[in-house]
Amino acid sequence: MTALQPITRPVFPxxxxxxxxxxxxxxxxxxxxxxxxxxxxxxxxxxxLGETLPASxxxxxxxxxxxxxxxxxVPSNGLSIGETIRxxxxxxxxxxxxxxxxxxxYRTLLMDLLGELKPVVELRTGAMLTPQGFIFISSPGxxxxxxxxxxxxxxxxxxxxxxxxxxPSGDERFAHRREHERYxxxxxxxxxxxxxxxxxxxxxxxxPGDAVLMPVMAPxxxxxxxxxxxxxxxxxxxxxSYRESEAHAANATLRRLGLDPAMPPRWPxxxxxxxxxxxxxxxxxxxx
Numbered sequence: 658m659t660a661l662q663p664i665t666r667p668v669f670p671x672x673x674x675x676x677x678x679x680x681x682x683x684x685x686x687x688x689x690x691x692x693x694x695x696x697x698x699x700x701x702x703x704x705x706l707g708e709t710l711p712a713s714x715x716x717x718x719x720x721x722x723x724x725x726x727x728x729x730x731v732p733s734n735g736l737s738i739g740e741t742i743r744x745x746x747x748x749x750x751x752x753x754x755x756x757x758x759x760x761x762x763y764r765t766l767l768m769d770l771l772g773e774l775k776p777v778v779e780l781r782t783g784a785m786l787t788p789q790g791f792i793f794i795s796s797p798g799x800x801x802x803x804x805x806x807x808x809x810x811x812x813x814x815x816x817x818x819x820x821x822x823x824x825p826s827g828d829e830r831f832a833h834r835r836e837h838e839r840y841x842x843x844x845x846x847x848x849x850x851x852x853x854x855x856x857x858x859x860x861x862x863x864x865p866g867d868a869v870l871m872p873v874m875a876p877x878x879x880x881x882x883x884x885x886x887x888x889x890x891x892x893x894x895x896x897x898s899y900r901e902s903e904a905h906a907a908n909a910t911l912r913r914l915g916l917d918p919a920m921p922p923r924w925p926x927x928x929x930x931x932x933x934x935x936x937x938x939x940x941x942x943x944x945x
Contacts, residue, residue: 685823688868707738717752720799725850751799757790782895791890801879804846808892810871814863817886821861823877838909900927907931
């Protein structure tokens with residue numbers, strides 16, 4: 658297989674698409690994949706990719722950080738992104754390469770994978786919007802802190818092991834509505850952490866050939882195993898996910914006016930009045 662060669666056999670077998678259909682879009686769960694060793698996903702290829710991406714599309718730091726670290730407290734690992742990836746076996750770091758869909762060969766890989774999921778996704782949440790890809794490279798024992806993300810996501814484990822610790826989307830015990838409002842008006846993805854959250858986690862162990870379906874805005878953190886790890890996240894948005902984002906942003910505006918707006922409903926419902934109001938306000942440039 659060359660870097661530009663398309664995938665010629667299904668990565669997600671039929672039984673996995675059936676499993677995904679039973680979970681999507683509200684539940685996290687274990688899936689399996691048949692993504693072969695691919696030259697685009699070797700450590701050297703990823704190091705070269707990291708060296709060519711804009712600084713805004715690369716993030717890396719020491720991996721031995723607390724689960725609930727604040728983004729402003731995350732230290733540097735003192736290395737370049739290329740050095741970080743090439744020595745990931747021993748440097749105790751964590752790295753993510755973002756928006757790989759902006760690089761031609763990686764976009765082809767991403768779209769091939771997402772194409773297999775279309776029948777499941779579009780039947781439930783409509784068109785797959787804003788396809789994006791992210792690659793995570795992690796040292797043994799590293800932690801990805803507690804956070805949430807706005808995309809529908811399947812993370813494919815390619816090398817090493819990790820445990821995805823995930824909590825229900827929309828449950829204010831783990832991510833209060835104010836945290837959603839903060840994020841959807843430009844705040845960081847990291848969330849406040851409490852040790853007693855552990856007891857309510859859904860733990861999904863992952864090894865090569867495993868994958869995990871992650872719902873929109875599901876709080877989670879990742880604990881890597883005792884070997885270097887490479888994972889590929891394939892993500893997309895839906896009209897519903899954008900409407901939920903807009904409702905949280907509208908709530909932030911209402912809160913600044915002294916109100917205490919309710920948490921927006923989960924799929925398939927949405928806060929249509931807040932969504933329409935937010936879109937009108939943006940069109941009139943009343944909000945940014």
